[in-house]
Amino acid sequence: MVSDTGEQLGIMSSLQALRLAESRNLDLVKIAPQARPPVVKIMDYGKYRFEQSRREKEARKNQRMAEMKAIEISVGIAAHDLEFKVGHALRFLEDGHKVKVFIKLRGREMAHSNLAHDRMREFAGLCAEVSTVERASKLEGRQVLMFLTPKDKPSK
Numbered sequence: 001m002v003s004d005t006g007e008q009l010g011i012m013s014s015l016q017a018l019r020l021a022e023s024r025n026l027d028l029v030k031i032a033p034q035a036r037p038p039v040v041k042i043m044d045y046g047k048y049r050f051e052q053s054r055r056e057k058e059a060r061k062n063q064r065m066a067e068m069k070a071i072e073i074s075v076g077i078a079a080h081d082l083e084f085k086v087g088h089a090l091r092f093l094e095d096g097h098k099v100k101v102f103i104k105l106r107g108r109e110m111a112h113s114n115l116a117h118d119r120m121r122e123f124a125g126l127c128a129e130v131s132t133v134e135r136a137s138k139l140e141g142r143q144v145l146m147f148l149t150p151k152d153k154p155s156k
Contacts, residue, residue, distance in 0.1 A: 002031070002041040011037055066149075070100045073123065075115050082119075086126045089148065093130045099148040106142075116144040124148065 001009040001017050004026055012020075021028040021042045029048075032039040069092040071085050089099045101123055103116045120137035127148055134147040 002039065004042045004044075014040075017042075064096065067097045068100055069097045070102065072102055072104065073119065075103060075105070075109050075112070075119055077119065082123065083126070086123065089123075089127050090130055093127065093148065093150040096150055098134070098150075099127075099131070101146045101148065103144045104142060105144065110142065113139050113144060120144060120146045 001012055001020075003009050004024065009020075017040055018028050024042060026042045027045040029041050029043055029045055030038055031041050069089075071089055071092075073082065073085055077085070089101070092099050101120065103119065105113060105116060109116070116139075117137045124131075124133050124137075124146065130151055131148040132151055134149045135145070137144050137146040
């Protein structure tokens, strides 16, 4: 048994422990019911639950969901246009978002999907400083998809 101040009170019967908790106007809570003998603690359970919910709420508030941003390029994209799209991707990655890069293959481009994979590797190479390739380019139906995630920033 553990007291509300954290000191060990030793092994005692459940009836004694319950009386001790009631005498202090507190609750008797099982901390480790699977232990032999079970470990119990005297505490204000309502206050404990309130503090626990407040900590969870604070953790949820500080947590940020990474959005998925999509960028479409084509197999025959010009160099300047590619750099322009890379600029968008870099901005998204620096903001902490994941980036989905895709190429829709049209008509005879399906027969030359290797060109799309080459374009994807080029795109990933241009973004390599701030990103890692989460999933390499892969043909899915009539699209070639690639996913980039931001690199972890070194802590100072």
